[in-house]
Amino acid sequence: MRDKYLSMPTDYIGELKESGKNFKAMCFMDYYYDVEYKRVKSYEDYRKDWGLTSKGSVFKWIAEFKNEIERYFNFWVMKNNQHYSSVKKSSERKVNGKCTIEHPQTPTTPRVLESNGTASERQVNKSNIIVVEKGEDHKFRTIFSLFGFFGMSGKRSEALDIYEKIDDIEFENLVYAIRMYLNDSRITHKLWLPNFLKEKIYVNYMKQTFKIFINGEWKIGKYDAAKEVFETQEQNYKLTKQRINELLDSKELEFITQEVAVA
Secondary structure: OOOOEEEOOHHHHHHHHHOOOHHHHHHHHHHHHHHHOOOOOOHHHHHHHHOOOOHHHHHHHHHHHHHHHHHHHHHHHHHHHHHHHHHHHOEEEEEOOEEEEEOOOOOOOOEEEOOOOOEEEOOOOOOOEEEOOOOOOHHHHHHHHHHHHOOOOOOHHHHHHHHOOOOOOOHHHHHHHHHHHHOOOOOOOOOOHHHHHHOOHHHHHOEEEEEEEEOOEEEEEEEEOOOOEEEEOOOEEEOOHHHHHHHHHOOOEEEOOOOOOOO
16 A cells, blocks of 8 residues: 655756756655655765766755755745635625625735745646655666656556666666667657566667767767767767766757667
């Protein structure tokens, strides 16, 4: 029986996704889960879990996540106080022998208290509820959430069973391959997570031909994800997976159409 559920600040998650930062949105959900269930980890732990190479990025992201969580809970304090005040101010009066209640008008868009003490109008979506399985491996939850962003996570128990048998790829590389697969516009009908793992589609993304915008011009080459090297005819470039993610988000990386991954 499932008895643990989470409500999340989905406005912030939505903003990240709309700006193409799906991976960062997934990392925020991972961090939020740890806050809720008091799973204390170090910056280095998060850096490894999220496949980041820069400690500076980890510090910056976690500071931003902390502020967003504060905004979320400040909203609920404000909402609670606002409703309580409305109830107190409501007045009853009798009209033609019937009892009616007058309610003060409240803003349709709640104002959210920022971390700097100022208030801004920003709607908070309360509808996104995340199911949490007891004892679930946090790394599996990471990849399950990634597919969940695209509505393709599939049956959780089936995906978990297949995931636990994978021994031919490191977790960091698996997360990278999933992100590239989900953003591969060449594939119109993508597999759900269980079949993605079962058919080892991730192997196809460990060495891919890309077109990358470097120093003001597009260059075509082969990217080796394990070595983090982008090889062109002119020269080789050291590109971390984090940098590849950034290029993907900024539309400075394109897949070569003739090399289509199996689907």
